[in-house]
Amino acid sequence: MNSMRVTDHPILGTLENKKQVTITFDDVPYPAFEGDTIASALLASGVRTLRHQEDKGTPRGIYCNIGHCFECRVRVNGKNTVRACLTPVEGDMRIESGGEL
Amino acid sequence: MIDLVIVGAGPAGLGAAISAAEYGLEVCVLDEFVKPGGRLLGQLHEEPDGKWVNGIAEAQKLYYRALQLGVKIKCGVSVYDIAKLESGWCVYTTDQIYETECLLLATGASETPIPVPGWTLPGVMSIGAAQVMGNVHRVKPGEKGIIIGVNVLSVAIARELQLCGVHIESILLPQSSFVSGDSAHPEKMMESLLRLTHLAPSPLIRFGGKWVNPKIGARLYPRNGFKMWGIPIQLRKTALEILGEYQVEGVRIADISATGEVVPGTEKVLSADFVCIAGGLTPMSELASVAGCSFRYIPELGGHIPIHNECMQTNLKGLYVAGNITGVESAKVARAQGTVAGLSVARELHAIKQRADEIIDIAKKEVIDTRRNALIQFQAGIEREREELYDKGNNVFEEKISV
Amino acid sequence: MSGDQTVICRCEEITLKEIKETVERFQCSSREVKLRTRAGMGPCGGRTCRCMIDRLVEQLGGPKISNDVSLSYRPPVRPVSFGILGGEPK
Numbered sequence: 001m002n003s004m005r006v007t008d009h010p011i012l013g014t015l016e017n018k019k020q021v022t023i024t025f026d027d028v029p030y031p032a033f034e035g036d037t038i039a040s041a042l043l044a045s046g047v048r049t050l051r052h053q054e055d056k057g058t059p060r061g062i063y064c065n066i067g068h069c070f071e072c073r074v075r076v077n078g079k080n081t082v083r084a085c086l087t088p089v090e091g092d093m094r095i096e097s098g099g100e101l
Numbered sequence: 102m103i104d105l106v107i108v109g110a111g112p113a114g115l116g117a118a119i120s121a122a123e124y125g126l127e128v129c130v131l132d133e134f135v136k137p138g139g140r141l142l143g144q145l146h147e148e149p150d151g152k153w154v155n156g157i158a159e160a161q162k163l164y165y166r167a168l169q170l171g172v173k174i175k176c177g178v179s180v181y182d183i184a185k186l187e188s189g190w191c192v193y194t195t196d197q198i199y200e201t202e203c204l205l206l207a208t209g210a211s212e213t214p215i216p217v218p219g220w221t222l223p224g225v226m227s228i229g230a231a232q233v234m235g236n237v238h239r240v241k242p243g244e245k246g247i248i249i250g251v252n253v254l255s256v257a258i259a260r261e262l263q264l265c266g267v268h269i270e271s272i273l274l275p276q277s278s279f280v281s282g283d284s285a286h287p288e289k290m291m292e293s294l295l296r297l298t299h300l301a302p303s304p305l306i307r308f309g310g311k312w313v314n315p316k317i318g319a320r321l322y323p324r325n326g327f328k329m330w331g332i333p334i335q336l337r338k339t340a341l342e343i344l345g346e347y348q349v350e351g352v353r354i355a356d357i358s359a360t361g362e363v364v365p366g367t368e369k370v371l372s373a374d375f376v377c378i379a380g381g382l383t384p385m386s387e388l389a390s391v392a393g394c395s396f397r398y399i400p401e402l403g404g405h406i407p408i409h410n411e412c413m414q415t416n417l418k419g420l421y422v423a424g425n426i427t428g429v430e431s432a433k434v435a436r437a438q439g440t441v442a443g444l445s446v447a448r449e450l451h452a453i454k455q456r457a458d459e460i461i462d463i464a465k466k467e468v469i470d471t472r473r474n475a476l477i478q479f480q481a482g483i484e485r486e487r488e489e490l491y492d493k494g495n496n497v498f499e500e501k502i503s504v
Numbered sequence: 505m506s507g508d509q510t511v512i513c514r515c516e517e518i519t520l521k522e523i524k525e526t527v528e529r530f531q532c533s534s535r536e537v538k539l540r541t542r543a544g545m546g547p548c549g550g551r552t553c554r555c556m557i558d559r560l561v562e563q564l565g566g567p568k569i570s571n572d573v574s575l576s577y578r579p580p581v582r583p584v585s586f587g588i589l590g591g592e593p594k
Binding site: 193 | 507
């Protein structure tokens with residue numbers, strides 16, 4: 001499940017054990033580490049598609065990863081237009097794709 | 102009212118916070134990201150002497166020093182508007198409204214996109230996104246990647262991704278089009294790559310040394326590129342289209358001539374599970390624009406730059422800029438500029454009791470020295486363009502003052 | 505996919521073809537392109553595509569990139585809820 005994690009890094013060292021929490025994305029539970037953003041936690045589990053473009057329905061995922069492009073916007077606990085790349089995970093966080101303005 | 106609000110907790114913002122707080126100013130730094138450090142966070146490179154520079158550790162040092170001096174640092178806060186007050190500035194954020202005597206915009210730069218057919222597919226991301234994912238969040242952007250855009254940033258980050266255990270299949274050029282401009286031109290890219298020789302990885306120095314003239318270099322460039330750290334850098338191949346139904350599955354590529362034309366019959370598909378777009382950086386002008394700053398369009402500095410002088414003052418009273426918003430350069434230059442900005446604010450608020458001009462002159466000289474010693478020169482002509490801009494900034498500033 | 509179908513504005517999914525046709529038909533500035541096509545009017549506020557549209561318009565024979573920030577930004581520069589705009593605490 002966590003094969004995408006860079007656990008050991010030759011320069012940055014080994015990731016210490018972090019507290020694990022569970023988030024749900026479109027009702028599917030995923031593990032996340034404390035300190036993850038929604039985007040990094042979902043990508044660690046191999047989830048790339050975060051929403052579909054409102055008019056044409058094309059799939060979208062993260063693009064800039066630092067809050068500039070708004071491509072990763074999702075709905076979090078009922079709140080729209082939340083940037084997955086800037087939002088730290090919390091236990092039982094309920095995330096949904098889509099999220100029109 | 103606060104003395105100084107700083108937008109952006111990168112090296113410029115934190116550098117300014119430290120120098121202003123050292124003179125007793127009350128400083129608050131705001132940043133959208135989850136951690137302070139800005140683009141410094143992603144950086145990881147080996148200096149010519151073999152020492153690694155770890156941006157996360159560098160950012161942490163700045164952060165702790167600022168905290169020690171009593172600077173308030175708020176992450177996860179977005180600024181959505183700023184307005185001039187009778188005296189000072191009003192900063193509207195998702196957290197609260199701040200009123201401040203002086204305001205420093207250290208918002209950095211955003212990545213310049215290169216549109217490629219298929220680039221909206223999940224799995225296509227900016228090169229900086231992949232860097233942050235790997236180095237900061239410690240999650241691989243994918244197992245096997247292709248980087249579109251050959252420049253200083255893309256080659257350096259390719260190496261960083263490799264250290265994260267990611268396989269980089271190829272770094273190649275975007276297709277020549279209306280929008281890609283020079284980034285699709287082998288000779289032009291050869292020229293920009295040669296500026297990377299400061300960074301020292303030996304294959305490039307050998308390569309650069311062999312074909313110093315970019316024209317000749319691009320023509321003699323081996324059809325299959327050359328490798329740095331085992332990563333193929335291909336100035337004679339172009340990405341035609343990113344393929345995939347629901348997410349990235351591969352890239353259709355072709356050979357190109359030294360001037361960028363596709364060689365018929367050379368198309369093939371490389372498989373990959375992610376693609377990075379590396380178009381360089383553009384200073385973020387939006388808050389300065391909302392504030393009412395005057396701008397100059399300076400391609401050598403990355404785009405539209407708010408007019409400012411060497412003390413980092415804009416043409417609006419109490420509004421300062423530092424770091425990549427003033428032109429794309431290295432984190433060390435940004436930090437040095439931040440120090441100048443922090444000191445200039447301290448002088449404006451009469452917090453420096455003695456020798457203020459002298460102290461600021463020393464900090465200004467440090468910016469110039471840092472620029473000259475920079476390992477990576479992002480663009481040619483930075484120093485010349487800056488001098489011209491400062492002349493402009495000084496003139497504008499004197500006019501305002503004399504009114 | 506042909507080059508003309510390449511998306512320029514990711515938010516509103518506006519293609520190179522739409523922008524080209526607008527510039528050719530109306531001989532317009534990048535600001536006008538934005539208003540006519542909605543390119544740059546999505547949630548990112550044009551941060552991703554602004555400089556591309558400036559360059560495109562210039563290369564298609566429209567006005568040269570000037571010292572002004574052509575697709576001038578309007579606050580809010582980030583989408584915010586009406587609650588926050590109304591001064592409601594977070």
